Amino acid sequence: MSADVIAPPPPENPTEDWLREERIPHIWCPGCGIGTSVNCFTQALEESKLDRDNVVIVSGIGCTGRVAGYLKLDSFHTTHGRPIPFATGLKLANPKLKVIVYSGDGDLFAIGGNHFFHAARRNVDMTVICVNNMTYGMTGGQVTPTTPIGAKATTSPFGNIEEPFNLPFIAHSCGAVYVARWTSFHVRQLTKAIRDAIAKPGFTFVEVISPCPTLFSRRNRLGDGLDAMKFYKAHSEIRNGADTREVAISHQSKIICGKFVDITRTTWHDAQAAHLHRVMGNRFVPPRNWEHLIKSDPMEDLVAETIRDSSGDGS
Amino acid sequence: MSTAGLLTGPQFMDGDHACAEGAIAAGCRFSAGYPITPSTEVVERLAARFPEVGGVFIQMEDELAASITIQGAVWAGAKAITVTSGPGFSLMMEHLGLAAMTETPCVFVDVQRAGPSTGLPTLPAQGDMMQARFGSHGDYQIIALCPDSPQDCLDQTIRAFNLSERFRVPVLLMMDECVGHMIERVVIPEPGTCEITPRRMTALPQGAEYLPYATKDCCDMVPDMTEAGRGHTPHITGLTHDERGYPAMNTDAQRDLMLRLRDKILKFEPEIRDVRLDQVDGADVVVVCYGITSRVAIPAIETARAKGLKVGWLRLVTAWPFPEPVIRDLAARVKAFVVPEINLGQMVLEVERCAAGRARTIHVPHAGGAVHDPNDILRAIEEAAR
Amino acid sequence: MGKPGEVPLKTKVRGEVFIDDLRCKGCGFCVEFCPTDVLAMSDGYNPKGYHVPRAVNAAVCTGCNLCGLYCPDFAIFGVRNLG
Numbered sequence A: 001m002s003a004d005v006i007a008p009p010p011p012e013n014p015t016e017d018w019l020r021e022e023r024i025p026h027i028w029c030p031g032c033g034i035g036t037s038v039n040c041f042t043q044a045l046e047e048s049k050l051d052r053d054n055v056v057i058v059s060g061i062g063c064t065g066r067v068a069g070y071l072k073l074d075s076f077h078t079t080h081g082r083p084i085p086f087a088t089g090l091k092l093a094n095p096k097l098k099v100i101v102y103s104g105d106g107d108l109f110a111i112g113g114n115h116f117f118h119a120a121r122r123n124v125d126m127t128v129i130c131v132n133n134m135t136y137g138m139t140g141g142q143v144t145p146t147t148p149i150g151a152k153a154t155t156s157p158f159g160n161i162e163e164p165f166n167l168p169f170i171a172h173s174c175g176a177v178y179v180a181r182w183t184s185f186h187v188r189q190l191t192k193a194i195r196d197a198i199a200k201p202g203f204t205f206v207e208v209i210s211p212c213p214t215l216f217s218r219r220n221r222l223g224d225g226l227d228a229m230k231f232y233k234a235h236s237e238i239r240n241g242a243d244t245r246e247v248a249i250s251h252q253s254k255i256i257c258g259k260f261v262d263i264t265r266t267t268w269h270d271a272q273a274a275h276l277h278r279v280m281g282n283r284f285v286p287p288r289n290w291e292h293l294i295k296s297d298p299m300e301d302l303v304a305e306t307i308r309d310s311s312g313d314g315s
Numbered sequence B: 001m002s003t004a005g006l007l008t009g010p011q012f013m014d015g016d017h018a019c020a021e022g023a024i025a026a027g028c029r030f031s032a033g034y035p036i037t038p039s040t041e042v043v044e045r046l047a048a049r050f051p052e053v054g055g056v057f058i059q060m061e062d063e064l065a066a067s068i069t070i071q072g073a074v075w076a077g078a079k080a081i082t083v084t085s086g087p088g089f090s091l092m093m094e095h096l097g098l099a100a101m102t103e104t105p106c107v108f109v110d111v112q113r114a115g116p117s118t119g120l121p122t123l124p125a126q127g128d129m130m131q132a133r134f135g136s137h138g139d140y141q142i143i144a145l146c147p148d149s150p151q152d153c154l155d156q157t158i159r160a161f162n163l164s165e166r167f168r169v170p171v172l173l174m175m176d177e178c179v180g181h182m183i184e185r186v187v188i189p190e191p192g193t194c195e196i197t198p199r200r201m202t203a204l205p206q207g208a209e210y211l212p213y214a215t216k217d218c219c220d221m222v223p224d225m226t227e228a229g230r231g232h233t234p235h236i237t238g239l240t241h242d243e244r245g246y247p248a249m250n251t252d253a254q255r256d257l258m259l260r261l262r263d264k265i266l267k268f269e270p271e272i273r274d275v276r277l278d279q280v281d282g283a284d285v286v287v288v289c290y291g292i293t294s295r296v297a298i299p300a301i302e303t304a305r306a307k308g309l310k311v312g313w314l315r316l317v318t319a320w321p322f323p324e325p326v327i328r329d330l331a332a333r334v335k336a337f338v339v340p341e342i343n344l345g346q347m348v349l350e351v352e353r354c355a356a357g358r359a360r361t362i363h364v365p366h367a368g369g370a371v372h373d374p375n376d377i378l379r380a381i382e383e384a385a386r
Numbered sequence C: 001m002g003k004p005g006e007v008p009l010k011t012k013v014r015g016e017v018f019i020d021d022l023r024c025k026g027c028g029f030c031v032e033f034c035p036t037d038v039l040a041m042s043d044g045y046n047p048k049g050y051h052v053p054r055a056v057n058a059a060v061c062t063g064c065n066l067c068g069l070y071c072p073d074f075a076i077f078g079v080r081n082l083g
């Protein structure tokens, strides 16, 4: 560079602002889809214009579980399978927080399945992002509840014979108010889905089908991360509003993507605050940080409680 | 904190309810639980009382959930408690370790019943004392307190919260079915009359750079806390971490962290220690006991004294960290210790270890389901005095 | 070319792409999914032994940052030229 040319300050990677830069490079393998989903997540946060001091991220244990540790947010890396109850505690104690759970398929649906069901049932206001790579990445590629029939894993070396979970159907039937599935190829749609899920009050769920080239793809002779991404591009079908019963995934076949559920249901907090206020009257002392949930007119509580479930058409 | 809904003054209640009122008096405003006899009355009481005092109770789907939900609440700024009994206590072990590792102040209550497994759900035991100390994997320290009456359930619950905040450590309230279900007079202190330890909250302003595990000096090994929503962006992990809270996968970091987690408790054992003594000076025999058994031992001790034996009574209110210096000191002066407990030999191992052969240790075991027959304790005292 | 801090070519480009060679793990996502085929994998290796992408067709970069959204290693991003 000649002395008289002054370089303009380098622009910043837009994701950078959300990262704990001192912790990058991260531990994820080349071509792993987790990092791609993180770009979409940070982009969604950027677009959401939330007060970032109130955004909290909670992860379990796994490769995906490491997401919390790379983000410059209040971040909690909890125990395997339990990020959702930890997040429930955060949210219940301070409803002003925007609580996001970011974890893997094994974490959220094997060891942690029960917690997912109940948080969705309660409609605790949180967003759960599941990076579904159909394997236990962190521990070396074992079979998970989402491994398709026929796929090989270290603990199903001759191929899996167990029916996998259809995650959007589970989320829907347990009561999630927003359910979407995208792959890490669908970066724009995924960004929008995460943004919408975060903006929506209640329990919202975004599944991200994502490559684990090191363990899942290699063992199944499916090439590298880029091959998985090309596969998603060629074999995904966008079907917004699809019946969640019909979006199950089979090994190396069509992946149905889209927004499947978008309904309104009273959140745990709104129901609890309105109910206690109505039945206890002035004896009810709102917890710290709950004041904004209390309506001045108890009749409003009744209304809040009774228009519980306005189901949408699922689109 | 508002005083609305607070209950004060003399009441009649069982130990479970007293524990709940103790939590409220201590400033606890969050609880997550899962029903299990004989602890359920604690969460039932909290579920009914919390809405009157600005608290939140949630019944979770299991004890794994309950024991981590409270930790989420703590990081959102609440003081929090979870309550269980034997089988549930076993499920909570992973999160006891998480709280120890992340230095999350919180209170776990175990109303002990006879085990193992489902055991005798409605009947007492003291069989979880070693589980309290060693139940989660790895090396860590906790504090465990053993109340012996409903009033003490209230008092020790308050102290449990205070110690958990002082040391940023999970504190275990090791009740038993008897103290949980016995009904006695309980005096609930007026607000402002009992000592309440506030959280060691960092004084840093909103958004300031904060190191979640930096300690100020080598004497005070407890870092200041923050809560979510203050822009301090702490990273909190159960992995071995450095003072930034970042994973540090090496033996040096492991050693530094393990030693600090140990020393921040063990070096302060005298401060944490609460032992109650009666006529141990000049005694030939000291009965070492805790929980309900410390009351059951009294008639045996009185009978022995009436027979002319020199018998002292030592009640462990703080069971962990074990008051080693107290037992060491006594071991040099007494003939023998008698240790009655409703298990087949747990805290007696500690007494034996500290006595180090200088005084005899006689265990009075009970397999659980009832309290001791005081005559069994008396016989052991007589044998010990021989 | 293309590294943060370097002056981009002063043609009438609509966007610019920046590559952090040290972070790149050579997965090829950016090359594959750039809508205007700006990028190609180079033959050279970075210090970690990965091939890194190069903007071989910088003039057609729109600065859409799709590469940035795809890159799992936060190693590349595009910016739109203002004005």
Ligand SMILES: Cc1ncc(C[n+]2csc(CCOP(=O)(O)OP(=O)(O)O)c2C)c(N)n1
Residues within 6 Å of the ligand: A061, A062, A063, A064, A065, A080, A103, A104, A105, A106, A107, A108, A131, A133, A135, A136, A137, A138, A139, A144
């Ligand atoms: C209680 C417990 N059991 C098992 C493990 C070991 N373990 C760590 S991560 C993991 C699987 C993670 O799989 P997934 O949630 O799908 O995340 P991925 O690594 O695929 O992103 C397992 C079994 C653990 N840490 N804790």
Ligand code: SF4
Residues within 6 Å of the ligand: A027, A028, A029, A031, A032, A033, A034, A063, A064, A133, A137, A138, A211, A212, A213, A214, A215, A216
């Ligand atoms: S093992 Fe799989 S999931 Fe884990 S970082 Fe590597 S590619 Fe990603």
Ligand code: SF4
Residues within 6 Å of the ligand: C015, C016, C017, C033, C034, C035, C036, C037, C038, C039, C060, C061, C062, C063, C064, C065, C066, C067, C068, C077, C078, C079
């Ligand atoms: S910014 Fe857009 S056009 Fe430019 S290299 Fe990246 S993907 Fe291609």
Ligand code: SF4
Residues within 6 Å of the ligand: C019, C023, C024, C025, C026, C027, C028, C029, C030, C031, C052, C053, C070, C071, C072, C073, C074, C075, C076
């Ligand atoms: S997407 Fe990122 S890591 Fe992959 S080749 Fe491009 S710059 Fe390198």
Ligand SMILES: [Mg+2]
Residues within 6 Å of the ligand: A062, A104, A105, A106, A131, A132, A133, A134, A135, A136, A137, A144
């Ligand atoms: Mg996985």
